[in-house]
Amino acid sequence: MITNMPRTLAEKVWERHVLHRADGEPDLLYVDLHLVHEVTSPQAFDGLRMNGRRVRRPDLTVATMDHNVPTMDGPVTDQTSAAQMEALARNAKEFGITLYPWGGAGQGIVHVIGPEMGYTKPGMTIVCGDSHTSTHGAFGALAIGIGTSEIEHVLATQTLQQKKAKTMSVTVDGDLPSGCSAKDVILAIITLIGTGGGVGHVIEYRGSTIRALSMEGRMTVCNMSIEGGARAGMVAPDDTTFAYVEGRPHAPMGARWERALDEWRSLPTDEGAVFDTEVTLDVTTLRPYVSWGTNPAQSVTIDGAVPDPDSFGDEAKREAARRALAYMDLEPGTSIRDVHPDTIFIGSCTNSRIEDLRVAAGVVAGRKVAPGLRALVVPGSVGVRAQAEDEGLDRVFVDAGFEWRGAGCSMCIGMNPDILGPGDRCASTSNRNFEGRQGTGGRTHLVSPAVAAATAIAGTFTTPEDL
Amino acid sequence: MDPVRVVEGTAVPLDRSDVDTDQIIPTEHLKRIERTGYGPFLFDDWRKDPSFVLNDSRYEGASILLAGTNFGSGSSREHAPWALEDYGFRALIAPSFADIFRTNCCKIGLLPVELPAESVRALMDAVLSDPTTTISIDLDALTVSAPGMRETFVFDGFRRWCLLEGLDDIELTLRHSEAIDAYEARRPDWLKTG
Numbered sequence: 001m002i003t004n005m006p007r008t009l010a011e012k013v014w015e016r017h018v019l020h021r022a023d024g025e026p027d028l029l030y031v032d033l034h035l036v037h038e039v040t041s042p043q044a045f046d047g048l049r050m051n052g053r054r055v056r057r058p059d060l061t062v063a064t065m066d067h068n069v070p071t072m073d074g075p076v077t078d079q080t081s082a083a084q085m086e087a088l089a090r091n092a093k094e095f096g097i098t099l100y101p102w103g104g105a106g107q108g109i110v111h112v113i114g115p116e117m118g119y120t121k122p123g124m125t126i127v128c129g130d131s132h133t134s135t136h137g138a139f140g141a142l143a144i145g146i147g148t149s150e151i152e153h154v155l156a157t158q159t160l161q162q163k164k165a166k167t168m169s170v171t172v173d174g175d176l177p178s179g180c181s182a183k184d185v186i187l188a189i190i191t192l193i194g195t196g197g198g199v200g201h202v203i204e205y206r207g208s209t210i211r212a213l214s215m216e217g218r219m220t221v222c223n224m225s226i227e228g229g230a231r232a233g234m235v236a237p238d239d240t241t242f243a244y245v246e247g248r249p250h251a252p253m254g255a256r257w258e259r260a261l262d263e264w265r266s267l268p269t270d271e272g273a274v275f276d277t278e279v280t281l282d283v284t285t286l287r288p289y290v291s292w293g294t295n296p297a298q299s300v301t302i303d304g305a306v307p308d309p310d311s312f313g314d315e316a317k318r319e320a321a322r323r324a325l326a327y328m329d330l331e332p333g334t335s336i337r338d339v340h341p342d343t344i345f346i347g348s349c350t351n352s353r354i355e356d357l358r359v360a361a362g363v364v365a366g367r368k369v370a371p372g373l374r375a376l377v378v379p380g381s382v383g384v385r386a387q388a389e390d391e392g393l394d395r396v397f398v399d400a401g402f403e404w405r406g407a408g409c410s411m412c413i414g415m416n417p418d419i420l421g422p423g424d425r426c427a428s429t430s431n432r433n434f435e436g437r438q439g440t441g442g443r444t445h446l447v448s449p450a451v452a453a454a455t456a457i458a459g460t461f462t463t464p465e466d467l
Numbered sequence: 468m469d470p471v472r473v474v475e476g477t478a479v480p481l482d483r484s485d486v487d488t489d490q491i492i493p494t495e496h497l498k499r500i501e502r503t504g505y506g507p508f509l510f511d512d513w514r515k516d517p518s519f520v521l522n523d524s525r526y527e528g529a530s531i532l533l534a535g536t537n538f539g540s541g542s543s544r545e546h547a548p549w550a551l552e553d554y555g556f557r558a559l560i561a562p563s564f565a566d567i568f569r570t571n572c573c574k575i576g577l578l579p580v581e582l583p584a585e586s587v588r589a590l591m592d593a594v595l596s597d598p599t600t601t602i603s604i605d606l607d608a609l610t611v612s613a614p615g616m617r618e619t620f621v622f623d624g625f626r627r628w629c630l631l632e633g634l635d636d637i638e639l640t641l642r643h644s645e646a647i648d649a650y651e652a653r654r655p656d657w658l659k660t661g
Contacts, residue, residue: 030654039497056647080498131541145567156641157647227541263655295485295540
């Protein structure tokens with residue numbers, strides 16, 4: 001019997017959600033939670049209206065505004081952004097979907113509020129019209145980013161057509177050295193496997209390093225699975241997971257909590273289960289990473305230098321490196337520590353949670369942002385912001401010279417007024433250093449919150465211990 | 468969706484790998500709530516460079532885009548295939564595509580065709596030396612043909628059927644409504660929120 005074979009975490013969650021399977025067809029998976037935001041959903045709702053369809057399970061659909069929202073007080077001055085936010089409010093009302101709108105409690109980056117409110121739980125299937133949906137895999141959920149046509153499909157049917165994914169184990173072992181974080185782990189993994197290394201796969205992050213990470217750290221790792229091309233990233237649920245979920249507003253309670261725990265404890269990959277692809281990483285000597293190019297795999301450690309394009313093995317990589325260096329205005333051989341950003345961004349669905357803000361605040365406390373530098377902290381949600389303020393972190397940041405902002409995607413994607421100007425250079429805790437990602441002509445270096453904070457003080461890429 | 472069987476036309480050689488969807492349609496153009504009208508903004512930042520291949524008049528009217536590995540990486544924005552389609556492309560040929568992008572293309576009838584890197588290279592060289600080179604993609608026969616060249620390609624059987632017949636995914640899934648009802652009836656109670 002196939003069912004007695006050892007199976008991986010991803011296979012177990014997948015199999016428990018298959019409601020139709022036939023030769024030559026993708027599996028039809030039931031979707032436990034559909035997260036919706038304002039940018040990728042309006043055309044899907046229009047599609048429903050055009051065909052006279054309803055949202056099958058508004059109770060399993062949760063919406064928020066994050067990509068466009070301003071992070072400063074005052075009206076939305078960009079009329080196209082305002083129209084998109086209004087469209088979501090209209091659609092949520094018309095179709096009976098819970099919405100956490102801009103200006104209200106609970107609002108924030110969709111991948112921050114899901115876990116924060118206990119919507120995200122182990123063993124679930126979760127989809128969202130956003131490639132960083134993989135974040136929720138940190139809980140042992142199968143979380144997949146989808147396009148607008150698929151959003152419409154999920155709204156109408158609460159299912160997703162998915163061709164069986166391959167499985168990849170990324171085993172990370174060793175004690176994380178001081179000064180290194182989950183962000184450095186995932187940048188090291190992406191540099192190792194490449195931007196397309198995970199295509200067609202669901203990654204399971206395993207090993208002692210991952211087990212020792214907090215839920216925030218695991219979310220950071222899973223968040224960037226897509227930057228390695230993977231369809232999803234997962235971590236097996238354990239006591240760290242259960243402790244995080246318990247007591248949150250949408251977590252099960254009482255007897256239902258106990259039944260949930262029974263199920264969640266059955267999810268981890270069985271002994272002897274086989275992965276299609278296996279990758280290992282020893283982090284014993286890991287150093288903080290800084291990206292130098294225009295994709296996240298173009299990264300080196302902070303002690304390194306901008307590489308010579310000619311040092312790459314194949315012509316496509318050499319050409320990509322040449323283009324990246326021209327865009328980034330960097331010379332081969334330049335020490336990363338000699339690169340001077342003019343902007344610091346601490347935020348995004350990768351690194352805007354309370355733990356990230358605590359680390360950054362710990363670095364900048366009692367210090368001042370280097371002269372001429374613009375430094376922003378954008379909490380991931382209204383909830384994170386409130387908690388940070390309770391802990392006095394906002395004062396620490398403001399006293400150091402940071403701007404303390406409202407919740408949203410902000411400068412990670414540059415759809416609101418928080419953008420880089422042409423030629424601006426940013427040390428950013430976000431996930432993508434693509435050309436123009438943070439504003440047309442802007443240059444992005446991906447770093448951890450600790451390195452972003454230390455760099456804000458020093459004015460050049462550095463680590464907290466070197467301040 | 469209209470059925471797709473054969474795409475035949477000239478091609479644009481975009482000789483770059485890891486072209487992400489932020490380049491295909493920059494973020495500033497995602498604020499519209501419509502499904503159409505993204506073509507003018509296709510590769511908007513790159514088109515500011517006069518030497519960018521899409522600004523080369525010899526490639527005007529092309530319906531096929533040739534590109535490097537991992538085309539369409541990054542953001543899940545379906546606006547990227549919408550922009551390519553609105554601009555006039557009907558098919559893409561590359562050594563590999565990012566997963567979400569490939570799915571998004573299939574959903575709207577924009578053909579993502581994978582060929583070995585050497586074959587894509589040969590097509591690019593042919594088009595670079597003669598921009599009037601016509602390439603023909605036959606989804607039914609699973610072949611790509613160009614002067615002096617005929618390659619077969621692999622395409623997911625279900626997606627191929629949907630594209631050839633012009634089928635609507637939602638309609639197909641709604642045929643399984645009873646299975647969805649049955650699944651919902653057996654979902655565990657801890658999944659209830661609140």
